[in-house]
Amino acid sequence: MKLKVYADRMSQPVRAVIIFCKVNCINYEEVRLDIAKRQHLTPKYAEINPMKQLPAIVDGRFKLFESHAILIYLACSFPGVADHWYPVDVFKRSKIHSVLDWHHSNLHPGPVTIVRNTVLAPALGRPFNPEAAAEGEKILSASLAKIETVWLKDNGRFLLGGNQPSIADLSLVCDIMQLELLDESDRDRLLGPYKKVQQWIENTRNATNPHFDEVHKILMKAKEKRQNQRLKGENHGGGGSDMKKPLVSRI
Amino acid sequence: MKLKVYADRMSQPVRAVIIFCKVNCINYEEVRLDIAKRQHLTPKYAEINPMKQLPAIVDGRFKLFESHAILIYLACSFPGVADHWYPVDVFKRSKIHSVLDWHHSNLHPGPVTIVRNTVLAPALGRPFNPEAAAEGEKILSASLAKIETVWLKDNGRFLLGGNQPSIADLSLVCDIMQLELLDESDRDRLLGPYKKVQQWIENTRNATNPHFDEVHKILMKAKEKRQNQRLKGENHGGGGSDMKKPLVSRI
Structure with missing residues (x-):
């Protein structure tokens, strides 16, 4: 199952995660939520991230929020990410x-x-x-x-x-x-x-x-x-x- | 050379680092600075931590500040720290x-x-x-x-x-x-x-x-x-x- 990134690109930590995925050829699906329309505040999204913030990822059965934690997880878990990251x-x-x-x-x-x-x-x-x-x-x-x-x-x-x-x-x-x-x-x-x-x-x-x-x-x-x-x-x-x-x- | 921990125990992140060292039998020297007396704001301490905050550590030639980064460094660098940390x-x-x-x-x-x-x-x-x-x-x-x-x-x-x-x-x-x-x-x-x-x-x-x-x-x-x-x-x-x-x- 493809990595899912819950994202609104108006959010700066979301952009960091998306750019990281693209630069490192990580195959992902961008699930777009519109913060201005409060789509990150729904009970459905709370099941992904109980803090109701963006970004969050789902990788198989593993869910994670907080962009720094996500960047570190991606760097450690996906092959081909250069060491300098x-x-x-x-x-x-x-x-x-x-x-x-x-x-x-x-x-x-x-x-x-x-x-x-x-x-x-x-x-x-x-x-x-x-x-x-x-x-x-x-x-x-x-x-x-x-x-x-x-x-x-x-x-x-x-x-x-x-x-x-x-x-x-x-x-x-x-x-x-x-x-x-x-x-x-x-x-x-x-x-x-x-x-x-x-x-x-x-x-x-x-x-x-x-x-x-x-x-x-x-x-x-x-x-x-x-x-x-x-x-x-x-x-x-x-x-x-x-x-x-x-x-x-x-x- | 022994690990140095720059510390005022009135600071909560300082206490986390000190407790971690003690629980894990990490041999360290506590260099006490008094925040109330502005001892963390001196040019001498700025050479250890340019952000002039506590805690900071010096391990040989390596200097580090921010308590979470310090805790992770200690957990990864000192033998005998149990995996659960x-x-x-x-x-x-x-x-x-x-x-x-x-x-x-x-x-x-x-x-x-x-x-x-x-x-x-x-x-x-x-x-x-x-x-x-x-x-x-x-x-x-x-x-x-x-x-x-x-x-x-x-x-x-x-x-x-x-x-x-x-x-x-x-x-x-x-x-x-x-x-x-x-x-x-x-x-x-x-x-x-x-x-x-x-x-x-x-x-x-x-x-x-x-x-x-x-x-x-x-x-x-x-x-x-x-x-x-x-x-x-x-x-x-x-x-x-x-x-x-x-x-x-x-x-």
Whole structure:
């Protein structure tokens, strides 16, 4: 029975898992659930993942949730996954665990908080919350500074310093990619000070393309749709939407 | 060269690492830093852990931070650690990763937020913040309910259902133990509805004693000190301290 990946590509950890499967030629079936339509909250999906979050996988009789755990499981269970993704060497592997653990409580809440409280708020049925978004900016900046000065300090192409990405690069970069939903000027303002981070995002993208771009298409489409809505609003004399204001003015 | 563990036992992930070392007869040196005295924020410690958090380890030339990554490293690198702590079996191991990942963004912020914003606030130089503590209570209750109904639903002694604890049991239970700092009535109110969780805490304690109790002594002493200060305040006609009010009234 084929591996099933329960997914909404609008979710950044979902994208990391999907890209990993594609890059490593893992044969899988993508079971699409729409978070905006609350399809991850049904009792049927709770049988797959009782935490009602995406992604989750089913491999035969084995069910698993949490994207880092899934990435490690896939790296260990499917033949042909190159060692650099999750090295057998205990020291390298431990560094990956350290980055992934740090990510949970540091980088991850940054982009999530910004995007949820600004551009994604209407789709999620939430109010715009500039204070929460500002808090998200602080978390993001502090975390990007740490990535730049700790893991990328030796000018390595990837977080562990090697020439090939690990699951940690993929997970963290997919999170930062969520900022694509913002206006270009806001994204540039947030990422601008971190040149090494920008290069590392590009390195991870190049190392996983064409899959990286294909899986992120949904973000680009959402961004385009939003921009069109804004232009339409402006052409109709303002439209009165928060969407037309740049993020910086809403925070 | 002996393994060094940089530690303040007031920190719950530190306690998990220390208990793990003791239970598994890992020969280590405990390098004590006092968080209340900001000793984890010095440039000297930043050379060990640039994130300036505890715990961290140094094993020969290898440095590592993040407690889950440390527990996994120790389980894989030191001879004599029983398999149940971090099983070789990929399915069991993946479930441990899943619990540990879930813990970061779900259970962990609960006790931390409650305790930091109430009883530990003065020692940390922070104001009491009843709103933040109330938010922490919500997070804690939601997470305990999930532990009770997902991982403990089959009445197993431990989270993975076996008869021996894993690193996930140790990590999560040490976090919940932080609630010992609260008044007995507040702790009972918060844990009271979760009978299976209470039994699981006791199972983890029994499986790791006498080390569990020894490493948690610091919490019990801090609790006793706080109670004595309160009594002293009451004997002097009130004392005017927030300490005398039960947590429930401060939230």
